[in-house]
Amino acid sequence: MxxxxxxxxRRAFLVGLMLAVIVPCIGVVVVLKRLSMLGDxxxxxxxxxxxxxxxxxxNPIVGAVVMCVISALSIEAIxxxxxxxxxxxxxxxxxxGVGLAGVxxxxxxxxxxxxxxxxxxxxxxxxxxxxxxxxxSLAVMLAFVLLYKELFYIALDERAARLAxxxxxxVNFIFTIxxxxxxxxxxxxxxxxxxxxxMVLPVACAMxxxxxxKQTVFVSVLFxxxxxxxxxxxxxxAGLKPGGTIVLMGVxxxxxxxxGKGALGRRA
Amino acid sequence: xxxxxxxxxxxxxxxxxxxxxxxxxxxxxxDFVALTGANGAGxxxxxxxxxxxxxxxxxxxxxFGEDIARFRQWPKVGYMPQNxxxxxxxxxxxxxxxxxxxxxxxxxxxxxxxQSHRAQAMAALAQVGMAEYAKRPFSMLSGGQQQRVLLxxxxxxxxxxxxxxxxxxxxxxxxxxxxLCILSDLNRKRHASILMxxxxxxxxxxxxxxxxxxxxxxxxELSETQVQLELKHKHHHDxxxxxx
Numbered sequence: 001m002x003x004x005x006x007x008x009x010r011r012a013f014l015v016g017l018m019l020a021v022i023v024p025c026i027g028v029v030v031v032l033k034r035l036s037m038l039g040d041x042x043x044x045x046x047x048x049x050x051x052x053x054x055x056x057x058x059n060p061i062v063g064a065v066v067m068c069v070i071s072a073l074s075i076e077a078i079x080x081x082x083x084x085x086x087x088x089x090x091x092x093x094x095x096x097g098v099g100l101a102g103v104x105x106x107x108x109x110x111x112x113x114x115x116x117x118x119x120x121x122x123x124x125x126x127x128x129x130x131x132x133x134x135x136x137s138l139a140v141m142l143a144f145v146l147l148y149k150e151l152f153y154i155a156l157d158e159r160a161a162r163l164a165x166x167x168x169x170x171v172n173f174i175f176t177i178x179x180x181x182x183x184x185x186x187x188x189x190x191x192x193x194x195x196x197x198x199m200v201l202p203v204a205c206a207m208x209x210x211x212x213x214k215q216t217v218f219v220s221v222l223f224x225x226x227x228x229x230x231x232x233x234x235x236x237x238a239g240l241k242p243g244g245t246i247v248l249m250g251v252x253x254x255x256x257x258x259x260g261k262g263a264l265g266r267r268a
Numbered sequence: 269x270x271x272x273x274x275x276x277x278x279x280x281x282x283x284x285x286x287x288x289x290x291x292x293x294x295x296x297x298x299d300f301v302a303l304t305g306a307n308g309a310g311x312x313x314x315x316x317x318x319x320x321x322x323x324x325x326x327x328x329x330x331x332f333g334e335d336i337a338r339f340r341q342w343p344k345v346g347y348m349p350q351n352x353x354x355x356x357x358x359x360x361x362x363x364x365x366x367x368x369x370x371x372x373x374x375x376x377x378x379x380x381x382x383q384s385h386r387a388q389a390m391a392a393l394a395q396v397g398m399a400e401y402a403k404r405p406f407s408m409l410s411g412g413q414q415q416r417v418l419l420x421x422x423x424x425x426x427x428x429x430x431x432x433x434x435x436x437x438x439x440x441x442x443x444x445x446x447x448l449c450i451l452s453d454l455n456r457k458r459h460a461s462i463l464m465x466x467x468x469x470x471x472x473x474x475x476x477x478x479x480x481x482x483x484x485x486x487x488x489e490l491s492e493t494q495v496q497l498e499l500k501h502k503h504h505h506d507x508x509x510x511x512x
Binding site for chain 1: 343347359370372375381403404405421
């Protein structure tokens with residue numbers, strides 16, 4: 001395959017495969033906790049971290065990770081204060097992050113560098129970034145496997161989970177950090193504006209065909225892999241932007257699944 | 269007989285609006301207590317106090333002889349929430365996964381369930397007659413079946429007391445009878461202790477050993493005769509607790 005003769009494409013595939021596994025894993029819990037917009041808010045606030053990194057001369061991904069963690073913890077704190085208005089916490093944090101990103105971007109000398117974070121640059125990944133994505137992905141996968149049943153119960157019924165002895169606060173805190181880190185590294189590669197789609201679309205597709213939580217997790221990862229690998233192939237051969245192509249493949253798949261399910265439902 | 273819940277002189281208010289004051293009661297091992305009262309009388313609030321989610325302004329609660337503020341053995345308390353079926357309504361989980369989740373305290377943090385845990389979950393489902401539905405998605409069951417699964421989720425931990433918040437709400441007549449029969453069996457044959465909030469005094473009175481009524485800020489225990497009078501009165505006037 002001539003697509004794999006290029007070093008940058010091999011890197012893109014490796015990073016893509018890692019993200020295709022961890023983003024839907026985080027996404028399953030985010031979606032089932034009814035916090036689908038969380039990924040959007042975090043990826044937007046990560047831009048403030050990117051801008052701060054570029055202004056201060058530190059690695060923008062490190063800036064994004066720090067800003068994402070702060071934002072995620074702020075969302076959790078506001079959500080606790082106003083439990084019935086969880087979506088408000090997301091809107092407030094997103095507005096603050098976008099506002100800060102807007103102001104800081106005025107001080108960034110290289111606009112092109114900043115803009116590459118908006119739509120990502122999966123085919124322009126440095127050695128450091130690849131190493132970072134690999135390490136973070138392994139850490140997220142390990143944490144997700146170890147906390148599988150705890151995350152399931154909290155997503156299903158937080159109150160019952162607490163009564164059953166699950167350390168809900170600690171697990172929520174760890175999950176918040178995992179989400180923030182995942183979103184910030186994924187934002188660098190597929191783009192801050194579309195990372196939340198990658199978090200939600202594989203899960204939305206999986207929920208159309210799965211009968212259990214375990215199945216939903218596995219099928220979400222399979223859809224994630226399909227969107228990223230398919231999107232990279234399509235973008236390479238059709239000369240399209242990879243980030244956008246990956247997300248549009250996800251949207252097209254979801255539409256087809258919904259249409260197919262509707263047709264089957266009418267026939268039954 | 270050992271005391272499981274001892275509440276003394278409880279007082280609680282929401283936004284300076286008193287809900288109840290000087291509420292005291294005791295639940296012993298083996299009791300099947302029905303807690304009734306009109307909408308807004310504070311039944312769910314009382315349960316939140318018993319579950320440690322709210323703190324009383326005055327009074328004390330002891331669970332298994334320990335002050336609730338220091339109580340940590342929550343797996344001993346099985347809780348079935350009001351509208352519990354709504355929680356899992358669109359959740360992609362099987363009946364088995366939902367019951368297994370409550371075995372957390374036995375499996376342990378960051379550990380995988382063993383075969384014995386799976387057998388326990390199946391046994392809990394068998395107790396409520398839902399073993400054959402183990403692999404079915406929870407969201408595809410009827411309201412009555414979902415409530416039975418949620419009861420199995422409580423039972424899987426072998427709790428020493430079950431606190432059930434309107435378990436019969438929103439299910440059909442047969443579903444209610446099935447559920448109450450299971451609860452009655454658990455109480456009589458296995459001496460399970462139950463505190464059940466219900467609006468359905470007529471049905472609850474057939475199974476419960478004691479009836480508590482929360483009305484206008486006070487809690488009273490109804491004798492069997494009072495329950496019968498109350499049911500007659502309710503039939504004529506549809507009013508909650510005239511004897512309170």
